[in-house]
Amino acid sequence: MTRHFARPVGITATGQYYPERRVTNDDLSMVMATNDEWIRTRTGIGSRHWVEKGQGASDLGVPALQMALDQRGMMADELEVIIVATVTPDTFFPATACRIQDAVGAKNAFGFDLSAACSGFLYALTSGAALVASGAYSKVAVVGVDVMSSIMNMEDRATGVLFGDGAGAVILEPVEEGLGIIDFEHRIDGSGGCILHMPAGGSRKPASHETVDAKEHFIHQSGSEVFKFAVREMAEGSRAMLDRNGFLPADLKLFVPHQANLRIMDAAAKRLELPNDRMVVNIDRYANTTAATIPTALHQAKGEGRMEKGDLVLLSAFGAGLTWGTILLRWAY
Numbered sequence: 001m002t003r004h005f006a007r008p009v010g011i012t013a014t015g016q017y018y019p020e021r022r023v024t025n026d027d028l029s030m031v032m033a034t035n036d037e038w039i040r041t042r043t044g045i046g047s048r049h050w051v052e053k054g055q056g057a058s059d060l061g062v063p064a065l066q067m068a069l070d071q072r073g074m075m076a077d078e079l080e081v082i083i084v085a086t087v088t089p090d091t092f093f094p095a096t097a098c099r100i101q102d103a104v105g106a107k108n109a110f111g112f113d114l115s116a117a118c119s120g121f122l123y124a125l126t127s128g129a130a131l132v133a134s135g136a137y138s139k140v141a142v143v144g145v146d147v148m149s150s151i152m153n154m155e156d157r158a159t160g161v162l163f164g165d166g167a168g169a170v171i172l173e174p175v176e177e178g179l180g181i182i183d184f185e186h187r188i189d190g191s192g193g194c195i196l197h198m199p200a201g202g203s204r205k206p207a208s209h210e211t212v213d214a215k216e217h218f219i220h221q222s223g224s225e226v227f228k229f230a231v232r233e234m235a236e237g238s239r240a241m242l243d244r245n246g247f248l249p250a251d252l253k254l255f256v257p258h259q260a261n262l263r264i265m266d267a268a269a270k271r272l273e274l275p276n277d278r279m280v281v282n283i284d285r286y287a288n289t290t291a292a293t294i295p296t297a298l299h300q301a302k303g304e305g306r307m308e309k310g311d312l313v314l315l316s317a318f319g320a321g322l323t324w325g326t327i328l329l330r331w332a333y
């Protein structure tokens, strides 16, 4: 069974933003017991960008969305919806979508935040596209943004090297028949929640001196469990998506996987038997920016001339929840 929208919906513009401060592996080796060689060979990461103290998710999301609007030649007040995928919002409330709406001047929009960790951008893309396909809306912005440096324990070298901060944004609109999103599949499995989570700070365990002392406001993960789940779901989900639409891996112009670990991405590409030059990689320069990895990768691939109107593109992500998903589309411009 395939899933498709009653009206064709596609991405019509992209934007991105990374904070200025670039942190190399050598920089990290000054503050924790790690080194460039370990990080590169185990993860594929060479550097990442981190915010300065006081910067929040909206400070990254606003310029990313503005870039997408400018690229499309669209005024902010034309936007009808802003969906922000993030697990590191400026505050629990108001939503980061409200801050971004106000800062860009999207005075006719409604919006909300969506929490699905590293799968967040794909969930938001499908949700936004469904609003367009319903016929009720025709100009929707989807922003994937995370400030992972705000929830990283720099005393934990197994997580402290993995993440970066960044934002990507896209505009969704009705597109011509045969273009845009072809099919999608999303899943959650809450039984695996404990292998990647932030234990405190929510209603179950509000912030207290004890939770701060126990470092429960940081990312906790079982790296090897996440690794196995990621390789399995990314490869199987991607293959199933191609099979059920009658495509072969060689039909793909680009495979745009979530950028968590280059070894996970390579393993998925290998199981897919994907030709070498078809995978988009930005983890080497930006690390894992959670909800921002896929929209920034799309922005960069388009900017580098790696995809044209009509090209077949496969997006695939996994993350905390557990969450995962795959979207197949034909690039619309």
Ligand SMILES: CC(C)(COP(=O)(O)OP(=O)(O)OC[C@H]1O[C@@H](n2cnc3c(N)ncnc32)[C@H](O)[C@@H]1OP(=O)(O)O)[C@@H](O)C(=O)NCCC(=O)NCCS
Pocket: 033, 034, 035, 038, 039, 042, 043, 118, 157, 158, 159, 161, 196, 221, 222, 223, 224, 226, 227, 260, 261, 288, 318, 319, 320
């Ligand atoms: C975290 C991850 C990179 C660890 O890689 P790994 O090859 O599984 O490494 P291990 O955990 O087996 O650790 C191997 C050794 O390296 C050490 N090590 C861990 N982090 C290190 C670092 N930054 N620098 C140097 N050594 C490190 C470990 O302590 C361990 O040492 P030991 O054998 O003396 O105990 C890998 O499991 C991973 O990427 N998992 C997925 C995580 C992820 O993507 N999370 C986000 C999902 S959206």
